[in-house]
Ligand SMILES: CCCCCCCCCCCCCC(=O)SCCNC(=O)CCNC(=O)[C@H](O)C(C)(C)COP(=O)(O)OP(=O)(O)OC[C@H]1O[C@@H](n2cnc3c(N)ncnc32)[C@H](O)[C@@H]1OP(=O)(O)O
């Protein structure tokens with residue numbers, strides 16, 4: 001910040017905690033912090049990685065520019081001999097949806113998780129050196145959610161020792177896979193395995209799509225891009241593809257692990273939610289401290305909009321959620337690593353829980369984050385609608401996360417199946433463990449009473465936890481009892497699916513709250529750091545309680561009076577967080593390049609930069625616009641003639 005006026009300096013001076021230590025907590029460790037900081041600066045200082053022109057480029061120029069960035073990123077990774085961890089951070093900070101996301105994020109993990117040793121030895125070295133580029137081709141035009149409904153077939157021909165991959169109908173065309181449209185040379189294709197005329201369900205196959213010499217599709221394969229997607233720029237940097245037919249290559253398997261890649265990616269999507277959310281919150285918080293509106297007396301300064309309680313009531317729960325998702329993401333990563341190690345030892349016992357947690361938390365965090373980005377746009381008033389605020393593009397890139405890697409409602413229904421199974425086993429030998437361990441105390445939770453008598457009683461983590469556990473247990477048992485009245489359980493499941501989804505949401509919110517509380521039980525150094533995190537944890541939990549008051553009241557988990565006291569406590573927490581708000585978003589340690597927002601600039605110098613940015617728009621290249629002589633001038637002349645008549 002040398003020589004630059006920091007318009008937010010006063011705000012930064014108000015902080016009551018050690019920001020540098022908070023940065024470490026946010027990053028997860030000092031090592032990750034230092035690495036991220038170094039790579040973020042490297043990307044920000046490289047002109048090839050500029051991204052301020054994305055909204056105005058045509059689709060073709062946008063796409064070519066993405067290819068250029070991806071090639072440059074790879075060049076830098078090789079030149080600088082970056083480790084896998086550094087390389088993945090570099091791609092993260094380049095911040096542009098590209099075929100590389102699918103190559104590294106799905107193709108490589110699919111081979112690692114599902115291919116045999118021999119297949120891994122053949123394909124992984126090629127993929128690691130990017131001598132082949134891969135994608136994940138599961139979804140078809142006709143089926144995405146219903147994986148068992150995929151139509152593509154893979155028929156084994158014993159004569160040639162090959163699989164014939166066939167898309168027999170229009171609806172069996174692979175449709176959506178990222179990277180497939182224009183770039184990928186290979187794909188993991190999901191198809192129904194047929195041997196000796198017998199079907200064996202859906203399996204993954206590594207298929208070569210394009211020639212490695214001239215990039216043309218191999219004989220029998222038709223490939224293209226599926227067309228423009230939501231938002232200008234945004235996800236249109238990605239080629240989402242369609243293919244038909246094909247002859248190929250090799251089988252994969254371990255049957256039980258066929259869905260493994262989805263579990264892995266859902267886990268990464270939860271961590272990613274905290275990144276997208278924190279980014280939007282950082283922009284909205286800084287701008288809310290800069291923006292002043294009303295409240296001036298005797299010509300004095302007006303009120304910073306961040307001081308309005310309504311602004312705090314909308315913004316601070318999002319700030320708290322960014323931290324909450326960060327910590328639940330850390331925990332989910334641990335859970336995933338644990339389940340992977342068990343699977344390698346043929347222990348499948350924790351797979352259902354890992355599936356329920358990754359599916360449920362993916363759904364909860366992406367739905368919340370997509371809504372929150374839009375809320376941040378509104379929190380920035382009119383200027384939030386400008387592309388230079390960074391928020392429209394962030395929303396457009398982020399919102400498909402509610403759909404890809406499993407539609408969020410479909411995923412919550414998976415959680416519901418897991419919950420109902422858990423409830424049905426209560427009282428049997430099988431005791432609930434892990435994230436459903438609280439169900440083991442169901443008798444207590446069905447009749448316990450919340451002890452809150454005054455607002456401060458809501459600061460007790462055990463009180464919060466018990467209220468959340470009672471709400472979830474009661475909702476789950478109530479829907480299980482209704483289900484039991486149906487002669488056909490599947491029919492009951494369909495009929496009661498809205499209630500089931502609500503119980504799943506309650507269960508997932510409980511997981512997030514409980515993991516935040518567990519985080520606070522760790523040793524966290526730094527002046528005031530733990531105190532601030534405690535406040536954010538309470539804001540996250542009490543805001544959910546307030547928003548879902550209907551659930552808590554209708555299950556009798558709390559009384560109306562206790563609900564009102566929770567709201568009083570929230571207001572008090574907002575006042576305590578207020579002086580720390582800017583420092584709390586500084587702790588994300590985002591560069592201005594990564595934020596990509598004039599409103600969220602670190603130095604708060606918003607207005608001159610907004611003005612400067614506006615003049616850069618191609619429409620301002622000429623004072624009189626193209627089209628004046630054809631369309632405006634004749635119009636004006638006609639109007640004059642009409643006026644004379
Ligand atoms: C840093 C890097 C970042 C990179 C990020 C990449 C960028 C992102 C870019 C964007 C990338 C976007 C990329 C993309 O979008 S890739 C395409 C993603 N597609 C989907 O996610 C499809 C969603 N559908 C499904 O997952 C399944 O079909 C569902 C879940 C609906 C089950 O359907 P169904 O009801 O028909 O069941 P079944 O007969 O198939 O299964 C029956 C049994 O299997 C159990 N089960 C089910 N699923 C799993 C599982 N996963 N792990 C373990 N177990 C699982 C299940 O509990 C049941 O167990 P049980 O009850 O019998 O015991």
Ligand SMILES: Cc1cc2nc3c(=O)[nH]c(=O)nc-3n(C[C@H](O)[C@H](O)[C@H](O)COP(=O)(O)OP(=O)(O)OC[C@H]3O[C@@H](n4cnc5c(N)ncnc54)[C@H](O)[C@@H]3O)c2cc1C
Nearest residue numbers: 136137138139143144145176177178400403404405406409
């Ligand atoms: C940007 C983007 C990138 C993608 N990348 C890839 C990729 O790389 N590879 C790949 O294979 N796929 C990819 N996909 C596809 C994606 O995984 C699917 O679109 C997703 O799984 C949803 O499936 P669907 O489109 O079939 O939705 P549908 O299932 O058709 O959903 C339509 C509606 O029906 C509802 N619904 C469906 N089933 C049920 C049910 N059982 N009960 C109640 N409601 C239900 C849903 O909630 C939704 O409201 C991508 C999609 C997008 C948008």
